[in-house]
Each structure stands twice: as structure tokens, then as C-alpha cells.
Amino acid sequence: MDVFRQIAVDSGAASAQYNLARALEEDGSIGEAKQWYRKSAEAGYSHAQANLGLLLAEEGDFGSALIYLRKAADLGDGMAACHAADLDLAMGCEDQAQRFYEKSFELGYxxxxxxxxxxxxxxxxxxxxxxxxxxxxxxxxxxxxxxxxxxxxxxxxxxxxxxxxxxxxxxxxxxxxxxx
Structure with a gap:
């Protein structure tokens, strides 16, 4: 973990921040994982946006979750688009859900x-x-x-x-x- 942390801090690279966040999440350090996902997500790393969106959805913060999942979808992540559609559907927004399911399929998911x-x-x-x-x-x-x-x-x-x-x-x- 320390190696991932040092690389993420030293390089400032979004991919390194994402890798650290994944390792932290797998280790059960969800709070710290969210911090590193957020840094990577704000740098435009779609995998971090998707994972952060999923964590936020698990916590019940659907509005923030949708923001990050849609950002990842806009960068071409079909699975994130599908998860965004799932949240839209759960919130009763069927037309929006349909648009994101279609986008997800168009992105190859x-x-x-x-x-x-x-x-x-x-x-x-x-x-x-x-x-x-x-x-x-x-x-x-x-x-x-x-x-x-x-x-x-x-x-x-x-x-x-x-x-x-x-x-x-x-x-x-x-x-x-x-x-x-």
C-alpha cells in the first residue's frame, strides 16, 4: 500500500491515484479510497469517476453518484452509463434511464x-x-x-x-x- 501511496503522491498521475484508491477500497479503507478516487476523477480519469459514483450510490448520495457516473459515460464508459441509467430508473426517471441505457449499449456495453x-x-x-x-x-x-x-x-x-x-x-x- 505504501508503494502505491508514494507513487500517487509523487507523480500526481490520475492513474496512480486510481490504483491507490482501488487498493484502499479492497483493503476496506473506503473513506480514504473515496478521497483518492475523487482526486483522480477530478483529473478526468473515467474509471475513477465510475468507481466514485458507485461508492456514492452505495452510500445513498444518488445525486453526486449520477454526476460522476455521467462524467464517466461522457468519456466512453458504457458500464458507468448503465449504472447511471439504473439510478435514474430507481428514482423514477424512465426517459432519462432509457437514454443512458441506449448510450451504454452504443458504447459497447x-x-x-x-x-x-x-x-x-x-x-x-x-x-x-x-x-x-x-x-x-x-x-x-x-x-x-x-x-x-x-x-x-x-x-x-x-x-x-x-x-x-x-x-x-x-x-x-x-x-x-x-x-x-
Whole structure:
């Protein structure tokens, strides 16, 4: 730890500050970790912005958490964009959540497709939900395969119960998923 601290202090480099913050967080020194994440985040280091945002969210400081998560998203961090969307959704801001889930997906975080499917399902837009669940399933998400099966069941369509229980449906026509 002392080596990380000395490098972070001597160099002033955001990456060194981030590495120290991670080591402190893993060691359970959350307060000091937040201080070093904040220094690194203010220097524009996106990983520090994301981690600080997550720590602030865990503490219930959602406003500050969103600021840092959105800064990281603006720098290209798709996972941070997805976490920002999760917080927006939890606070009842569905339209903002949708924008950040879409941004997350555009930034290459494929897990956001599953969230978009869930958001559209929650809104009752089954066609959009199926679209996003199919995309997520194509990226290997078994929960989306499950969700597609449940939708298919509610639509009164036949399904492969074993495939539903195992969440191992292929994305091809042989299970009828492309017809949904």
C-alpha cells in the first residue's frame, strides 16, 4: 500500500491515484479510497469517476453518484452509463434511464440491451421489449432468453419448456423465437 501511496503522491498521475484508491477500497479503507478516487476523477480519469459514483450510490448520495457516473459515460464508459441509467430508473426517471441505457449499449456495453428490454416490458411495449431481449440473447444473456420465453408463453404460443428452464434457447427459427 505504501508503494502505491508514494507513487500517487509523487507523480500526481490520475492513474496512480486510481490504483491507490482501488487498493484502499479492497483493503476496506473506503473513506480514504473515496478521497483518492475523487482526486483522480477530478483529473478526468473515467474509471475513477465510475468507481466514485458507485461508492456514492452505495452510500445513498444518488445525486453526486449520477454526476460522476455521467462524467464517466461522457468519456466512453458504457458500464458507468448503465449504472447511471439504473439510478435514474430507481428514482423514477424512465426517459432519462432509457437514454443512458441506449448510450451504454452504443458504447459497447451489451448488457444494457437486457435492461432496455426490461424497461420496455415494464412500459407494456412488448415489440420493443422483444427486440432488445433478442439482441441481449444474441450476446449470450440467458435472462433475456428466459424473458422471451415468458413473453411467448403469455402470448399463448408453444414453447420448449426444457429450453425455458435451462435458458439455453438458440436464436434461430427452430424454437420459434424469430417469429415472436
Amino acid at each position: 451489451s448488457h444494457a440491451a437486457q435492461h432496455l428490454g426490461g424497461l420496455h416490458l415494464r412500459r407494456g411495449d412488448i415489440a420493443a421489449a422483444k427486440h432488445w431481449f433478442r439482441i441481449s440473447q444474441a450476446h449470450g444473456d440467458k435472462y433475456s432468453a428466459w424473458n422471451l420465453g415468458v413473453i411467448r408463453m403469455h402470448e399463448g404460443k408453444a414453447l420448449d419448456l426444457a429450453g425455458l428452464l435451462l435458458c439455453e434457447w438458440p436464436s434461430g427459427d427452430d424454437q420459434g423465437l424469430d417469429e415472436m
